[in-house]
Amino acid sequence: MLKATWFVLAGMAIVFATLSVLVLVMSALNRWLRPGPEVRPGAGGRPGARHA
Amino acid sequence: MPEGELLGVLALTWQATVMLGIGGLLIYLGIARQVEPVLLVPIGMGIILANIPLGGLTDADGFLAVLKRAGIDTELFPLLIFIGVGAMIDFGSLLERPYTVFLGAAAQFGIFGAFFLAYFLGDGGLRLFDFSFEDAVSIGIIGSADGPTSIYVATVLRSRYAPAIVVAAYSYMALVPIIQPPIMRALTTDAERRLAMPARTQKVSPRTRLLFPVVTILVTGLIAPKATPLIGTLMFGNLLRESGVLERLSQAAQNELANIVTILLGLTVGGMMLARDFLQPETIMIYVMGVVAFAVGTAAGVLFGKLMYVASGKRINPLIGAAGISAFPMSARVVQKVGLEANPHNHLIMHAAGANTAGQIASVVAGGAVLALVPFFA
Numbered sequence: 001m002l003k004a005t006w007f008v009l010a011g012m013a014i015v016f017a018t019l020s021v022l023v024l025v026m027s028a029l030n031r032w033l034r035p036g037p038e039v040r041p042g043a044g045g046r047p048g049a050r051h052a
Numbered sequence: 053m054p055e056g057e058l059l060g061v062l063a064l065t066w067q068a069t070v071m072l073g074i075g076g077l078l079i080y081l082g083i084a085r086q087v088e089p090v091l092l093v094p095i096g097m098g099i100i101l102a103n104i105p106l107g108g109l110t111d112a113d114g115f116l117a118v119l120k121r122a123g124i125d126t127e128l129f130p131l132l133i134f135i136g137v138g139a140m141i142d143f144g145s146l147l148e149r150p151y152t153v154f155l156g157a158a159a160q161f162g163i164f165g166a167f168f169l170a171y172f173l174g175d176g177g178l179r180l181f182d183f184s185f186e187d188a189v190s191i192g193i194i195g196s197a198d199g200p201t202s203i204y205v206a207t208v209l210r211s212r213y214a215p216a217i218v219v220a221a222y223s224y225m226a227l228v229p230i231i232q233p234p235i236m237r238a239l240t241t242d243a244e245r246r247l248a249m250p251a252r253t254q255k256v257s258p259r260t261r262l263l264f265p266v267v268t269i270l271v272t273g274l275i276a277p278k279a280t281p282l283i284g285t286l287m288f289g290n291l292l293r294e295s296g297v298l299e300r301l302s303q304a305a306q307n308e309l310a311n312i313v314t315i316l317l318g319l320t321v322g323g324m325m326l327a328r329d330f331l332q333p334e335t336i337m338i339y340v341m342g343v344v345a346f347a348v349g350t351a352a353g354v355l356f357g358k359l360m361y362v363a364s365g366k367r368i369n370p371l372i373g374a375a376g377i378s379a380f381p382m383s384a385r386v387v388q389k390v391g392l393e394a395n396p397h398n399h400l401i402m403h404a405a406g407a408n409t410a411g412q413i414a415s416v417v418a419g420g421a422v423l424a425l426v427p428f429f430a
Contacts, residue, residue: 001168001171001172001176001177003429004167004168004171004172004176004185004188004429005168006429007164007167007422007425007429008164008165008167008168010421010425011160011163011164011418011421011422011425012157012160012161012164014275014276014417014418014421014424014425015157015160015414015417015418015421016154016157017275018271018272018275018276018417018421019153019154019156019157019410019413019414019417020153020154021271021275022153022267022268022271022272022413023150023151023153023154025267025271026147026150026260026264026267027150029260029263029267030147030254030256030257030260033257033259033260033263034255034257
């Protein structure tokens, strides 16, 4: 049963390791690819438009 | 009357009669009780077709034998099903709540817990049942709560109990609303169950959603390469969904492909349930192990949820850990229901869906992990 115990530990370690790397990579990607702040309607792009 | 026409009746054994009854029962459960009808009806019909004496459907060139060689022995059917499953799943709830991935990972302990028990009862300890190391692993994989992964692993490991394992895996998925709630209530306090979680989530860009299937294949394939066929087909289906330009293919994967393969898979699995192989004490024990696998997976998910409850400063409801088993979307619905019982304003469904989709990926990774590890341990 000792080898069964090691099998369980190794299996769970692979599952946690794989998903940890996946979540790290995806979090980094999401931070990198995050959409920029939305332009508020009416703000326009012209200087001074906000105070017009 | 020609003698041959009566030979079927004369050749009918009590074992075959029992199997015909089981086939009828599955069809009844599917149609009258609506228990996983999509699978139980084809499986039930497959059992009946295979166990009619002298029907010849499981002979070398019989219809069911040909389907088995083409779709199960080659591991083709579960992989094709996964393309459809991937196209159906929205991983957005997981990407918006990345922490739920660990609940999916924790719930896979059900696989390993059931394996440990099966191996202890079999060749590894008491020798009460004829379970080899590979059989015990295949039985444990019922805990993945994932039919295609169960079929894939049991087939690759050449377990003689593959048909019983597959039927158990699909049957227990329908029983998730019965198996999970008592365990969830037993392991959590009323205060924990009442905890409402904020709707605020991390924003996910469309490009992240698009990259997710590709990144998942790369990460999983490079760490657990044996999981590549399963994760590859699952994520290919998801790429069809998320690409935004393959709507026709995505719909075909979700509907035509998934439906056709489900019919063929169900009939074939039913056709593998022959009386001489199925009516053994080991089969009954496999069904018991199935409950153990689902129960241990649920308990592990909830206990990990409790750990996150404490670590997060009481901001994560431990109930969502139960959705870490990949019975999608049943276990997420169960979490929502138990949460609402404790607090009528507590909507946990999206958080649970994150854990649930994480469980889908985690169960595939666990399947790949056991396939990679078996040669070193068996």
